Amino acid sequence: xxxxxxxxxxxxxxxxxxxxxxxxxxxxxxxxxxxxxxxxxxxxxxxxxxxxxxxxxxxxxxxxxxxxxxxxxxxxxxxxxxxxxxxxxxxxxxxxxxxxxxxxxxxxxxxxxxxxxxxxxxxxxxxxxxxxxxxxxxxxxxxxxxxxxxxxxxxxxxxxxxxxxxxxxxxxxxxxxxxxxxxxxxxxxxxxxxxxxxxxxxxxxxxxxxxxxxxxxxxxxxxxxxxxxxxxxxxx
Numbered sequence: 001x002x003x004x005x006x007x008x009x010x011x012x013x014x015x016x017x018x019x020x021x022x023x024x025x026x027x028x029x030x031x032x033x034x035x036x037x038x039x040x041x042x043x044x045x046x047x048x049x050x051x052x053x054x055x056x057x058x059x060x061x062x063x064x065x066x067x068x069x070x071x072x073x074x075x076x077x078x079x080x081x082x083x084x085x086x087x088x089x090x091x092x093x094x095x096x097x098x099x100x101x102x103x104x105x106x107x108x109x110x111x112x113x114x115x116x117x118x119x120x121x122x123x124x125x126x127x128x129x130x131x132x133x134x135x136x137x138x139x140x141x142x143x144x145x146x147x148x149x150x151x152x153x154x155x156x157x158x159x160x161x162x163x164x165x166x167x168x169x170x171x172x173x174x175x176x177x178x179x180x181x182x183x184x185x186x187x188x189x190x191x192x193x194x195x196x197x198x199x200x201x202x203x204x205x206x207x208x209x210x211x212x213x214x215x216x217x218x219x220x221x222x223x224x225x226x227x228x229x230x231x232x233x234x235x236x
Contacts, residue, residue, distance in 0.1 A: 003187030007198030009131050016084050018188045023086040029182040045151045055119030061126020065091030072099040108136040113143045123152045128199045137212045147236035157201040163225045202228045
């Protein structure tokens with residue numbers, strides 16, 4: 001199967017098809033490749049939400065709903081939005097019965113969600129796969145209530161020497177090999193590695209959030225510094 005081309009503005013259909021193919025083994029490959037560290041990163045992201053984590057929360061570019069699973073039983077309600085139905089279907093099995101969750105298969109650039117209806121939005125390792133990510137950021141601002149917060153954890157284009165070294169040794173070498181072996185989709189994981197270089201560094205994404213209208217935008221590297229976090233707040 002042909003993998004999408006990183007940075008191609010028309011890549012959305014190919015990316016959706018790619019995630020449909022890898023959905024059944026996506027969680028397994030993530031846990032193996034990250035050695036479970038991605039769960040720590042997600043806990044940090046949820047902590048940054050503060051009291052907003054107890055409200056109405058959007059799991060943006062939800063994939064297999066790791067954030068929704070982590071917030072089940074805490075958030076008042078959850079919306080899990082992703083453009084790949086197969087990923088949402090794989091994630092739905094992880095959500096406890098009784099959780100107030102609305103699953104939406106839709107484009108992050110045009111979300112079928114009412115204005116100012118949510119307290120928080122979380123995006124884990126997904127926005128870089130959205131063509132025109134600035135539109136996804138603007139949509140996140142639109143659906144948040146005044147005072148709401150967007151938290152993004154992702155693999156931004158590496159800047160520091162250590163981040164570039166880890167990118168070269170892990171992201172470009174280990175990730176495509178291990179992900180390919182676990183899923184049989186070597187091209188998909190080569191694309192995911194290349195996608196980190198085809199979009200913004202963290203500073204550029206922070207600027208994107210400010211230009212969309214967010215206030216109080218901050219960011220930092222996580223440990224190990226292959227991933228970073230950005231926190232953007234909507235004015236109250």
